[in-house]
Amino acid sequence: MLKSLRWIVYGLVVFAMNFPVLVTLITSFKTTREIAGNPGLWIEQPTLDNYLKVLTETERFNIFLYLANSTAAALIGTTLAILLAFPAAYVIARSETGQKLLLPLVINLRAVPLIVFAIPLYMMYQWLGLLDTQIGLGLIFTIVNIPLALVMLVNAISDVPVELDEAATVDGASVFDIMIRIIRPVIRPTLVTTFIFGFITAWNEFLFGLMLTTSRAVPMTVGASFFFAASGGGVQWGMASAVMILGALPPALLGIVMYRQLSGSMTAGAVKG
Amino acid sequence: MPALRHPAAAADNMALVKRAEGRLYLAPLVGFLLLFLGFPALLNLLYSVSTVSFETLRSPQISGFGNYAAALTDAAFWQSVWFSLRFGIITAVSECLLGLFLAIFLKPLLSARPVLMAPLMLPLMVAPAMVGLMYRLVLHEFAGPVPYYLFEWFGDSPAFLDYANAFRTLIVIEVLQWTPFAFLLFYVAYIAIPEDVHEAAALDGATGLQRLWRIDLPLMLPTLTVAFFIRFIDGFRVFDNVYALTGSGAGGSTTSLSIYIYQAFFKEGAIGKAVAASVVLFISSLLVLYGLNWLSARRKR
Numbered sequence: 410m411l412k413s414l415r416w417i418v419y420g421l422v423v424f425a426m427n428f429p430v431l432v433t434l435i436t437s438f439k440t441t442r443e444i445a446g447n448p449g450l451w452i453e454q455p456t457l458d459n460y461l462k463v464l465t466e467t468e469r470f471n472i473f474l475y476l477a478n479s480t481a482a483a484l485i486g487t488t489l490a491i492l493l494a495f496p497a498a499y500v501i502a503r504s505e506t507g508q509k510l511l512l513p514l515v516i517n518l519r520a521v522p523l524i525v526f527a528i529p530l531y532m533m534y535q536w537l538g539l540l541d542t543q544i545g546l547g548l549i550f551t552i553v554n555i556p557l558a559l560v561m562l563v564n565a566i567s568d569v570p571v572e573l574d575e576a577a578t579v580d581g582a583s584v585f586d587i588m589i590r591i592i593r594p595v596i597r598p599t600l601v602t603t604f605i606f607g608f609i610t611a612w613n614e615f616l617f618g619l620m621l622t623t624s625r626a627v628p629m630t631v632g633a634s635f636f637f638a639a640s641g642g643g644v645q646w647g648m649a650s651a652v653m654i655l656g657a658l659p660p661a662l663l664g665i666v667m668y669r670q671l672s673g674s675m676t677a678g679a680v681k682g
Numbered sequence: 683m684p685a686l687r688h689p690a691a692a693a694d695n696m697a698l699v700k701r702a703e704g705r706l707y708l709a710p711l712v713g714f715l716l717l718f719l720g721f722p723a724l725l726n727l728l729y730s731v732s733t734v735s736f737e738t739l740r741s742p743q744i745s746g747f748g749n750y751a752a753a754l755t756d757a758a759f760w761q762s763v764w765f766s767l768r769f770g771i772i773t774a775v776s777e778c779l780l781g782l783f784l785a786i787f788l789k790p791l792l793s794a795r796p797v798l799m800a801p802l803m804l805p806l807m808v809a810p811a812m813v814g815l816m817y818r819l820v821l822h823e824f825a826g827p828v829p830y831y832l833f834e835w836f837g838d839s840p841a842f843l844d845y846a847n848a849f850r851t852l853i854v855i856e857v858l859q860w861t862p863f864a865f866l867l868f869y870v871a872y873i874a875i876p877e878d879v880h881e882a883a884a885l886d887g888a889t890g891l892q893r894l895w896r897i898d899l900p901l902m903l904p905t906l907t908v909a910f911f912i913r914f915i916d917g918f919r920v921f922d923n924v925y926a927l928t929g930s931g932a933g934g935s936t937t938s939l940s941i942y943i944y945q946a947f948f949k950e951g952a953i954g955k956a957v958a959a960s961v962v963l964f965i966s967s968l969l970v971l972y973g974l975n976w977l978s979a980r981r982k983r
Contacts, residue, residue, distance in 0.1 A: 412790070412791075415787060415788060415790060415791050416791065418784075418787060418788065419788055419791055419798065422784060422802070423801045423802060425858055426802070426804075426805045426858050426859070426861070426862065427801065427804055427805060428820065428858070429808075429813055429816035429817055429819075429820050430804070430805075430808060430813075430816065432816065432819060432820045432826075432827055433816045433819060433820075436819060436825070444825050445824070445825075448822075448824070448825050448826055448827050448829075448830040449827055449830060449831070450827055492710075493710050493711045493714055494711060496707035496708070496710070496711075497707060497708045497710075497711040497712075499699075499707065500699055500704040500707045500708055501708075503699050504699040504701070504704050506699070506701060506704035506705060506708065507704070507708050511708060511711075511712065513975075515715070517971050517975075518719070519912075520911075520912075520915050520967060520970070520971050520974075521964065521967050521968075521971075522915070522918070522919035522939075522940060522963060522964075522967060523919075524919065524921065524940045524943055524944065524960070524963070525723075525726070525960045525961075525963055525964040525967070526718075526719060526722040526723065526726070526960075527943070527944075527947075527960075528726070528729075528943070528947050528953070528956055528957055528960060529721070529722035529723070529725035529726050529729070529957075530718070530722050531947075532725065532729075532739055533721065533722060533725070535739070536740075548718065549718075551714070551718075552714075552715075552718050552719065555711070555714075555715070559711075584699055584703055584707070609807060612809070613807075613808070613809035613810070613811075613812070614809075615809060615810065615811035615921070615922040615925075615926070616921050616922060616940070616944075619925075619944075620944070620948070630809045630811040630812060630922075631811075633811075633812060633815055634811065634815060634926055637815060637818065644818075644825075646819055646822070646825045649815075649819065650819065653812055653815055653816055656809070656812055657808045657809065657812050660807045660808070660809070661804060661807045661808060663807070664803065664804065664806070664807030665800050665804065665807070668799055668800045668803050669796070669799075671803070672799060672803060672866055672870075675806075675863070675866060675867075676866060676867055676870045
């Protein structure tokens with residue numbers, strides 16, 4: 410009895426929370442005519458037309474450009490964040506340097522609304538010629554990703570027995586050698602999770618994409634909103650749905666495949682951060 | 683927020699990473715943060731006390747606190763602060779209560795079949811901006827299934843995004859997307875409570891409710907606090923889903939503080955006012971953080 414109640418609650422909650430995605434997915438397989446007559450949750454004549462149109466009629470709305478921009482900027486933002494955080498995390502985990510000031514400062518960064526920095530960054534980007542570039546967007550994603558990357562890497566490195574480092578030191582290895590040859594292979598799973606998590610976070614970012622790009626480097630989240638703006642009052646709901654599904658797919662797939670690792674890192678970032 | 687563990691052996695490790703060498707490896711990160719956060723913070727302070735427009739961006743004239751006065755006497759500013767505060771508190775409380783209930787109620791299901799976690803976590807993987815756009819479809823009066831079924835079943839459907847309802851609609855949307863986050867934190871904390879604690883309580887004749895109130899909740903209190911503040915901060919600074927769904931919409935009734943700053947800058951070109959509002963937001967978030975750290979430091983003692 411209680412068990413079936415749990416199943417019912419679970420089913421309702423999953424349905425309600427994923428409702429927008431579900432509706433969009435269903436609508437993306439409907440013809441324009443069917444959408445007008447049947448807004449319900451079933452499909453009478455499934456079609457792939459919307460996807461075909463979105464992927465082929467690219468003169469006005471180039472989805473490949475947006476997907477490429479999101480991919481490039483997210484890759485830059487994630488890789489650079491890990492490259493910067495990894496050596497710092499090693500020093501913080503293995504010495505007292507950086508523990509008093511740097512680590513708390515970076516952790517608390519998560520709680521500062523980043524819009525606070527948006528206007529001066531916009532001005533700075535204008536001077537540096539970084540407005541509307543993939544690199545510029547990637548650098549912002551780096552900032553967004555650094556706090557969690559640092560916390561996760563410090564935690565992972567602290568869990569590595571210090572004897573490994575000591576043995577390597579005795580053999581004459583430098584700090585750099587230890588980081589690359591000893592620590593990196595041991596914390597590989599954490600590096601992968603950090604990377605995936607950072608990629609998803611960067612892909613889903615919206616505010617800076619909106620402020621710092623206008624055409625060439627527009628990411629998918631902003632591009633999707635252009636689709637609505639461009640079509641004015643008469644939104645083509647089938648195509649719009651296909652656009653949203655394609656834009657939401659990469660992080661959703663990564664998230665579903667990696668949900669176990671990601672749940673671990675989310676709680677690590679929150680509880681220890 | 684709680685600091686990371688300090689290894690008792692830290693002193694021994696000093697030999698592994700010498701101080702100078704350590705600083706060398708911290709330098710890239712520190713340099714990056716200074717360039718992308720430190721410098722902008724300074725620019726913020728400078729521009730907030732200057733007269734500046736898009737034409738004179740490079741030569742701001744220091745002019746005192748007029749920008750702060752402009753922001754702080756702007757009714758729209760206070761309206762957006764009020765929106766953000768209410769939005770942050772209501773969503774954080776709802777998400778924590780709902781997440782706590784789900785964590786405790788669904789634990790028997792989830793611990794037996796961990797794969798059931800995946801659909802619960804899916805909302806966290808979708809961009810909030812994208813979710814905002816999706817609700818344009820979900821709530822659309824002709825193409826959206828929610829108005830369709832409401833008409834079908836009840837013969838009427840409210841205008842979800844008009845002046846009277848937009849706030850409530852946005853609250854529901856935010857709560858539906860982010861409850862999984864609170865749930866996840868509580869679930870991890872809840873399953874970490876050792877089973878023998880529960881057995882001992884059962885031996886002492888505690889009912890389920892007593893056990894929850896006297897044992898589980900106190901043990902989960904730190905997690906509750908952390909989850910509440912994370913969700914409050916994220917709700918307070920909300921931008922993506924609100925902007926994607928309503929813009930500042932419905933007569934400015936859904937302008938969050940983040941949207942206010944964005945619009946003052948990009949739509950009105952009121953750079954000074956926008957920057958002053960940014961600084962106010964920055965200082966208030968520092969104050970909140972300071973208070974939090976003070977609280978957690980006091981608890982540890």
